[in-house]
């Protein structure tokens with residue numbers, strides 16, 4: 001198993017991520033059971049799985065945050081990796097721009113930070129404190145913080161999981177737009193089948209420590225949430241998760257009717273939830 005330092009020196013290779021026999025156990029319980037996976041450079045991939053199936057464990061291993069990954073696995077990742085979590089992890093004592101610039105240096109960092117904030121729709125909020133931001137705005141700032149590092153690989157662990165449904169839909173559009181502009185490889189961990197199908201070009205299902213389904217979504221973007229041609233993918237993913245349509249609908253009953261085009265919501269702009 002390569003150390004993360006070794007991984008960092010490997011630079012950008014194709015594929016962006018290559019896992020071979022990746023294994024992780026906790027107290028003798030195997031969570032990741034010899035995972036083989038290539039993620040080509042520039043691909044937008046989503047990872048679905050039940051709670052506790054090991055999605056975050058896999059993401060942490062790829063990010064180099066877990067040094068106890070076992071097995072004869074080989075893990076290569078590109079040099080610049082950014083991770084976005086469900087909570088924005090902004091430092092409360094730093095203004096928004098300073099949060100975005102954390103860990104960067106050089107005189108060009110400040111304009112890059114400002115540009116990243118503008119890209120996520122937070123121009124003018126540079127001097128705000130994190131507690132003055134809504135949940136959605138804080139996640140926008142977290143995305144700006146990851147963008148400023150110009151990542152070759154963006155790892156996102158349920159980045160929209162704590163947001164209300166309308167804000168989530170707007171963030172889907174934003175993330176996809178950012179991907180189209182910068183083309184990093186993306187691995188998005190999510191519980192939300194629709195989020196995976198609308199955003200990603202490939203959806204993986206993690207099941208009993210292995211990749212149980214590896215599905216390429218062949219529909220052009222922007223995708224419409226109610227596109228009947230996405231229905232077949234949805235059914236296959238739900239079947240792989242062992243979930244019925246009814247159970248899935250019950251799991252997020254609060255979800256509003258989605259707009260047909262996520263970039264052009266027909267709903268009035270929602271007020272993003274304050275933390």
Ligand SMILES: Nc1ncnc2c1ncn2[C@@H]1O[C@H](COP(=O)(O)OP(=O)(O)OP(=O)(O)O)[C@@H](O)[C@H]1O
Nearest residue numbers: 026027031049050051052053054055056057058191
């Ligand atoms: N540091 C740890 N020590 C012990 N067990 C752990 C640790 N980290 C994860 N686990 C266990 O590994 C399993 C997978 O956890 P993980 O967080 O990767 O799942 P997940 O698919 O991301 O779940 P969720 O969707 O609920 O976030 C769980 O059973 C969890 O309890």
